[in-house]
Amino acid sequence: MDDIAVVRTGSGPEVLLVHGGAGPRTTWGGLSALGERWTLAYVHRRGYPPSPAPRAGQDFEVDALDLAPLLAGRPHVVAHSYGTLGTLAAVAAAPGGVRSLTLIEPPLAFLVPDDPDVARLLRVGDAVLTHGMDSDPAELREFLRLAGAPVDDGPLPDAVIAGVRRAQGARLPGEARPALDHIRRARVPVLVASGDHAAAHERMCDALAIALGGERAVHPGAGHFVAAAPGFADRLDTFLRESET
Known part of the structure; x- marks a missing residue:
């Protein structure tokens, strides 16, 4: 490589x-x-x-x-x-x-392993990495905000969409x-x-x-x-x- x-x-x-x-x-x-x-x-x-x-x-x-x-x-x-x-x-x-x-x-x-907040972050993150822009819209925005993306209630910025697509399919x-x-x-x-x-x-x-x-x-x-x-x-x-x- x-x-x-x-x-x-x-x-x-x-x-x-x-x-x-x-x-x-x-x-x-x-x-x-x-x-x-x-x-x-x-x-x-x-x-x-x-x-x-x-x-x-x-x-x-x-x-x-x-x-x-x-x-x-x-x-x-x-x-x-x-x-x-x-x-x-x-x-x-x-x-x-x-x-x-x-x-x-x-x-x-x-x-x-037994923390509910950690379990939710893992579940939402896995969903976004697996499904990308086809993720549940609310969960997608929740994950993006936790990940530091510049997200508000409006349309997602092009750079954020590109980042989601790049991340889709990552090893979890x-x-x-x-x-x-x-x-x-x-x-x-x-x-x-x-x-x-x-x-x-x-x-x-x-x-x-x-x-x-x-x-x-x-x-x-x-x-x-x-x-x-x-x-x-x-x-x-x-x-x-x-x-x-």
């Missing part, structure tokens, strides 16, 4: 940025100032130009294969949403390949079972962050931080796109610097 694209800016130790359903510019715009201290390596997952299109739908197992060689230089890794699934699989296979791991609102419902997040114990045993420094906009995300992040023995951060103000929230860039910078020692 053709290699994915990685665009690097800044200088200093490398921070590999792995986006989720939105592209790198939308996901990581709030971190641009960190380029003064760090090399920001923007991964473009398959289906997000200039990377090639996936052969089938979005697939976190393919993401893991794409990310594996990018760990050779032992970067810090920051991943968001669906992008955390391939990231966790790649890091679990080679936990010595990262300096630190930051995970933002990962969709890991299996960590909180509920299939992911990353070997979290491998990461914890390797003592990888971990930060788990959320935006305090949905109970389901908060509970999954709480459970993941416990499972990995990681730090926990909550930064409201930007919904699902926590990297743009007030204070997050500074918090991440501090975590990265502490992980360098």
